[in-house]
Structures are given as structure tokens and as C-alpha cells.
Amino acid sequence: MPIPPQPAVAQFDGGCVFIDGAYAPLSEAKISLFDWGFTRSDATYDVASVWNGAFFRLDAHMERFFASLQSLRLQIPYTRDELRLILHGCVRAGGLKEAYVAMVCTRGVPPRGARDPRLAQNRFYAYALPYVWIAPRDKQLSGIDLFISERQRIGPESVDPRVKNYHWIDLVQSMFDAYERGHDTSCVVDAHGHVTEGPGFNVFVVRGGVVHTADRGVLEGVSRRTAIELCQRLGILLRIAPVPAADVRSADEVFLTSTGGGVLPIAKIDGQPVRQFPGPITARLHDAYWAMREEPAYRDPVDYQD
Ligand SMILES: Cc1ncc(COP(=O)(O)O)c(C=O)c1O
Structure with a gap:
């Protein structure tokens, strides 16, 4: 799936989400109530970090994310290079030098009445927030x-x-x-x-x-x-x-x-x-x-x- 061009620096100052194939402010970071990611915890994710303006071991995080996707039979419509650009785009648009950067894939919403996960269209989200410490x-x-x-x-x-x-x-x-x-x-x-x-x-x-x-x-x-x-x-x-x-x-x-x-x-x-x-x-x-x-x-x- 084509990805949008890199967003402007600090376009969504303080944090940015990538949702439905576009960059948006954090207030747009919403999923359907019927997404199995919510109703079944049927999702995987990964979190990388940016410190002093640079990601650390981003390849390792993306490798783990793709391995998790494969294990859960989930798919995202992006290559590794595209995923990297999307994550960079979120940090750039958030204007963040120290950031918590998440990539998420949920099962999605199966057609109404269906209970077969194969019928759901998987959803991909990413976002960047100011760096989050595990303890204050x-x-x-x-x-x-x-x-x-x-x-x-x-x-x-x-x-x-x-x-x-x-x-x-x-x-x-x-x-x-x-x-x-x-x-x-x-x-x-x-x-x-x-x-x-x-x-x-x-x-x-x-x-x-x-x-x-x-x-x-x-x-x-x-x-x-x-x-x-x-x-x-x-x-x-x-x-x-x-x-x-x-x-x-x-x-x-x-x-x-x-x-x-x-x-x-x-x-x-x-x-x-x-x-x-x-x-x-x-x-x-x-x-x-x-x-x-x-x-x-x-x-x-x-x-x-x-
Ligand atoms: C359950 C669990 N264990 C361990 C970790 C630490 O992993 P990492 O060093 O990749 O952040 C995490 C990270 O969120 C986690 O959720």
C-alpha cells in the first residue's frame, strides 16, 4: 500500500498517530469497539524509542514485530522499509527528540455476525508520544x-x-x-x-x-x-x-x-x-x-x- 510523503516537522506537535493510512493528531487515535484487538486481545505490537533524536535498534524492534505478526497470522500492508518511514514520520510530525514509538496490528472487525477471524481485515496503527519511563x-x-x-x-x-x-x-x-x-x-x-x-x-x-x-x-x-x-x-x-x-x-x-x-x-x-x-x-x-x-x-x- 502506498504511504504518504513524510509529514511536516512538528505538524502534530507533541505526538502523532498513523491511522487509516495517514498521519493525524493523537485525538484521532481511535479504534472500533468491534475490533478483535479490543474484544479478544487479538493483536500484537512493538514499542521502540527515540533518544537524543535517534531510534535505538529499530531493526530489532521491527524484526520482532514482523515475527509476532507471522506467529499470530496477522498481516500489515507495508514492507519493512515502509514501516520504518511511517515510524520516522510519526516522530517527525510529533516534533519529538525523545519518544515512545508504537506499532500495532489488530485483527480488525469481522463482517457482522461472522466469528471467523480469517474474514477480518487486519488494521495497522502507529504512534509517537513523548518518551515514557517505566518508573518516574x-x-x-x-x-x-x-x-x-x-x-x-x-x-x-x-x-x-x-x-x-x-x-x-x-x-x-x-x-x-x-x-x-x-x-x-x-x-x-x-x-x-x-x-x-x-x-x-x-x-x-x-x-x-x-x-x-x-x-x-x-x-x-x-x-x-x-x-x-x-x-x-x-x-x-x-x-x-x-x-x-x-x-x-x-x-x-x-x-x-x-x-x-x-x-x-x-x-x-x-x-x-x-x-x-x-x-x-x-x-x-x-x-x-x-x-x-x-x-x-x-x-x-x-x-x-x-
Ligand atoms: C511483558 C514485557 N516484558 C518485557 C518487556 C521489555 O521489552 P523491551 O526491552 O523490548 O522494551 C516489555 C516491553 O514492553 C513487556 O511488555
């Missing part, structure tokens, strides 16, 4: 308190967690579990009590100088992958294997990874101080993450010239 800045400094909820993430046998999805009732309810007990955010476990992930992030622990993160039951976050690659680069020992909740509670360091903040140290688990906050390995990975964002190989600069 003041909280990051004073120290995030992560609650390990007993809720289980929906099983990978039911919904493949590597396909980025909106099956978030478990995650959202775990946030309420955390708030009701006075904590800042939450993560959930699997059927064996291993920590999986939280609402928008992967979880890492450091024990005896070795970095650990879950090998299964989680979204393979682009920031998780970045932290893993940085461990390899920096010669930090790494173990990708199930992480029991007890190992998180007794870790030397704990950190989260997310597009909404990169590498973020955790100060408390269930209200109890983590041994080191921010720990030395977390601090190295944090700094290396932000330095990597500036490396030309991972940067895709937005054109802000009219």
Missing part, C-alpha cells in the same frame, strides 16, 4: 521497590510470551497487588515459582558477580538482549536460566530492562533493601546501555529538517 524519575533515584506477586504469567503453552501481546490482566492485577502493599511495581512468576517479567520489563539479578535472567516464559526484550550483549562485551559472567523468586530476594543486585528506561536498578524487593543499590555491575551496564545508544551501528537518526 524521582522514584528511580530514591529507589524502586519491586513486589514479587504470586500471580502466574499466562503460560507460554497458551500465549507465546515472545510474541508481544496485550494479555496483561495478570500483569495489571500484580500491579494492584504491589500498590495495595505499598510497593512501586511488580513482577509475576511461572508455574514453578520462577520470576518471569513485569508490566513492561524483564528482570535481572546479580549473585556472586554473575548476572542471571530468565530463559523462558518471557518476552525477549530488546533491552534484555542489549544487556545480555553488553555482559558479553564487558566480560561479565551471565547465566540465562530460570530464576527462583528466592534468588531475587537474596540477590546482591537487581535490575530491570525496558525500552522505557534501559537498565534500571531496583532498591528493594518486597520492601526489603537489596544488598547493593545501585550495584556496581548494574551501574556499569546502565552506563554501557546509554553509551551504546549513541553508537552509529544502533542509531537511526530522525530527519527533523523540512
Whole structure:
């Protein structure tokens, strides 16, 4: 499907959506009540970020998005190059130097009375908003308190967690579990009590100088992958294997990874101080993450010239 020319810089200052094949202000970001993306969570999405005027690892986000589409038998009418231009267009039109950039595909609306998903026309949306942190800045400094909820993430046998999805009732309810007990955010476990992930992030622990993160039951976050690659680069020992909740509670360091903040140290688990906050390995990975964002190989600069 042909895509429109790049919109003017800051045409929709503060945020822009791409909907029905055109750029529009955020107030136009609406979907049908009958879209299965809404009634069945039958959708996939991805979120990339722009910092200092450039996307970070946009190819990795688009690759994951196309893999998710294929897995759910969804289709968008754009090639990878067109998708890239659309995402750039949203950021440019939003006039944003630091942005949260989403691409979304929903099943769409089947003909009235039909219940066959093959009859629905899939819908594609994209949008750019000002950058969204996974935790407020003041909280990051004073120290995030992560609650390990007993809720289980929906099983990978039911919904493949590597396909980025909106099956978030478990995650959202775990946030309420955390708030009701006075904590800042939450993560959930699997059927064996291993920590999986939280609402928008992967979880890492450091024990005896070795970095650990879950090998299964989680979204393979682009920031998780970045932290893993940085461990390899920096010669930090790494173990990708199930992480029991007890190992998180007794870790030397704990950190989260997310597009909404990169590498973020955790100060408390269930209200109890983590041994080191921010720990030395977390601090190295944090700094290396932000330095990597500036490396030309991972940067895709937005054109802000009219
Ligand atoms: C459930 C879940 N896990 C992990 C992540 C982290 O992934 P990424 O590093 O690609 O942002 C996200 C991101 O939104 C997520 O939704």
C-alpha cells in the first residue's frame, strides 16, 4: 500500500498517530469497539524509542514485530522499509527528540455476525508520544521497590510470551497487588515459582558477580538482549536460566530492562533493601546501555529538517 510523503516537522506537535493510512493528531487515535484487538486481545505490537533524536535498534524492534505478526497470522500492508518511514514520520510530525514509538496490528472487525477471524481485515496503527519511563524519575533515584506477586504469567503453552501481546490482566492485577502493599511495581512468576517479567520489563539479578535472567516464559526484550550483549562485551559472567523468586530476594543486585528506561536498578524487593543499590555491575551496564545508544551501528537518526 502506498504511504504518504513524510509529514511536516512538528505538524502534530507533541505526538502523532498513523491511522487509516495517514498521519493525524493523537485525538484521532481511535479504534472500533468491534475490533478483535479490543474484544479478544487479538493483536500484537512493538514499542521502540527515540533518544537524543535517534531510534535505538529499530531493526530489532521491527524484526520482532514482523515475527509476532507471522506467529499470530496477522498481516500489515507495508514492507519493512515502509514501516520504518511511517515510524520516522510519526516522530517527525510529533516534533519529538525523545519518544515512545508504537506499532500495532489488530485483527480488525469481522463482517457482522461472522466469528471467523480469517474474514477480518487486519488494521495497522502507529504512534509517537513523548518518551515514557517505566518508573518516574524521582522514584528511580530514591529507589524502586519491586513486589514479587504470586500471580502466574499466562503460560507460554497458551500465549507465546515472545510474541508481544496485550494479555496483561495478570500483569495489571500484580500491579494492584504491589500498590495495595505499598510497593512501586511488580513482577509475576511461572508455574514453578520462577520470576518471569513485569508490566513492561524483564528482570535481572546479580549473585556472586554473575548476572542471571530468565530463559523462558518471557518476552525477549530488546533491552534484555542489549544487556545480555553488553555482559558479553564487558566480560561479565551471565547465566540465562530460570530464576527462583528466592534468588531475587537474596540477590546482591537487581535490575530491570525496558525500552522505557534501559537498565534500571531496583532498591528493594518486597520492601526489603537489596544488598547493593545501585550495584556496581548494574551501574556499569546502565552506563554501557546509554553509551551504546549513541553508537552509529544502533542509531537511526530522525530527519527533523523540512
Ligand atoms: C511483558 C514485557 N516484558 C518485557 C518487556 C521489555 O521489552 P523491551 O526491552 O523490548 O522494551 C516489555 C516491553 O514492553 C513487556 O511488555
